[in-house]
Amino acid sequence: xxxxxxxxxxxxxxxxxxxxxxxxxxxxxxxxxxxxxxxxxxxxxxxxxxxxxxxxxxxxxxxxxxxxxxxxxxxxxxxxxxxxxxxxxxxxxxxxxxxxxxxxxxxxxxxx
Amino acid sequence: xxxxxxxxxxxxxxxxxxxxxxxxxxxxxxxxxxxxxxxxxxxxxxxxxxxxxxxxxxxxxxxxxxxxxxxxxxxxxxxxxxxxxxxxxxxxxxxxxxxxxxxxxxxxxxxx
Numbered sequence: 569x570x571x572x573x574x575x576x577x578x579x580x581x582x583x584x585x586x587x588x589x590x591x592x593x594x595x596x597x598x599x600x601x602x603x604x605x606x607x608x609x610x611x612x613x614x615x616x617x618x619x620x621x622x623x624x625x626x627x628x629x630x631x632x633x634x635x636x637x638x639x640x641x642x643x644x645x646x647x648x649x650x651x652x653x654x655x656x657x658x659x660x661x662x663x664x665x666x667x668x669x670x671x672x673x674x675x676x677x678x679x680x
Numbered sequence: 681x682x683x684x685x686x687x688x689x690x691x692x693x694x695x696x697x698x699x700x701x702x703x704x705x706x707x708x709x710x711x712x713x714x715x716x717x718x719x720x721x722x723x724x725x726x727x728x729x730x731x732x733x734x735x736x737x738x739x740x741x742x743x744x745x746x747x748x749x750x751x752x753x754x755x756x757x758x759x760x761x762x763x764x765x766x767x768x769x770x771x772x773x774x775x776x777x778x779x780x781x782x783x784x785x786x787x788x789x790x791x792x
Contacts, residue, residue, distance in 0.1 A: 572723075601780070610784035611724075611770065618778065659723060667712055667731060669780055672726040 570594065572672035574660050580678045589645040589675045593662030599667060600643050602618055602635055605658040614658075618641065650679045682707040682775035686783035693761045693790055701756040701786045707775025713754040714772040714780065715745055724770065729756060741765070761790045 573592045581587050593600050602614040612626040617637040629632070632650075637643040647654055657676050661669035683706045693699045705711055715727040721781045728739025735747045754771060769785040 599778075603782075611782040613781070616779060624707055624779065661724075667774065668714070668726055668729060670726070671716075673723040 572660055572662050572670050574620055574658075574672040574675050576675060577673065578676045578678075579680065582680050583652060586646065586648045587650055587677065589647075589658050589660075589677070591643045591645070591662075591672060592605030593641065593643070593660070594670055595641075597662035597670075598640070599625065599663045599665075599669075601611050601661045601663075602643070602645050603659045603661065604629075604656045604658060605674070614645070624678055647677075650677075653678045655679045681775055682711075682777070682781050684771050684781055684783040685772050686769075686771055686786045687770060688786050689784075690787045691769060695763050695781050695790050695792050696760050698757050699761040699765070699788065701769050702751075703754045703756065703771030704744060704752050705754060705771075705773045705775070706752065707773060708709070709775055711754075712774040713738065713745075713747060714774075715743070715754075715756050716770045716772060716782075717741075718768040718770065718785075720767070722767070727756070727769075761788075763792055764788045 575590045600617045600621045603611045605611050615635045616624040632648045635645045655678050657674040659674045661671045663669045685704045711738045713730040716724040728737050728767050730737045738744045743758050768785050769788050770785050772780045
């Protein structure tokens with residue numbers, strides 16, 4: 569069956585521009601997660617959606633970062649006024665329970 | 681607070697030799713433990729998990745991990761390494777919250 573998909577796979581933008589990253593989770597998965605992986609670093613938790621509950625935004629690094637999940641399915645991570653330190657691979661994962669997360673291929677963001 | 685430690689940034693092993701990638705954790709309750717693998721330019725793939733039951737967990741690609749409660753460890757092992765096992769390995773834990781907390785990753789290099 570279809571896995572988690574993310575688009576675009578690569579995004580190059582100029583400093584100060586806004587970007588939107590999309591995640592399509594596995595159908596029926598109630599939980600959706602965003603992580604950031606900087607070059608040579610581990611995974612940094614950003615935000616977590618579970619069903620209709622209020623999202624856990626505790627990992628968002630600044631107020632330039634926000635995320636939505638519409639209709640309990642597709643999610644968009646928005647970064648406003650991008651900075652060079654935002655350059656990273658942004659990974660999305662979904663799960664039915666919190667135990668096993670299925671990851672998408674990621675979006676590689678480069679801020680020039 | 682929950683945390684995961686992977687004390688080795690890199691592990692080198694000869695093909696055909698056994699391999700171990702170390703992981704220790706800290707949670708206040710019963711841990712749910714996971715190993716993920718990331719091949720170059722690809723997303724994370726689930727390898728195995730420990731929720732409850734037998735301390736020795738078998739997973740994909742011939743990997744296994746042993747849960748040791750007294751040592752708070754969950755080391756990843758494989759009896760005979762393959763060059764194709766070369767990748768970045770992440771240990772992760774769910775404990776106090778629903779969030780999956782990742783270690784910093786260990787790069788496994790298997791040389792012929």
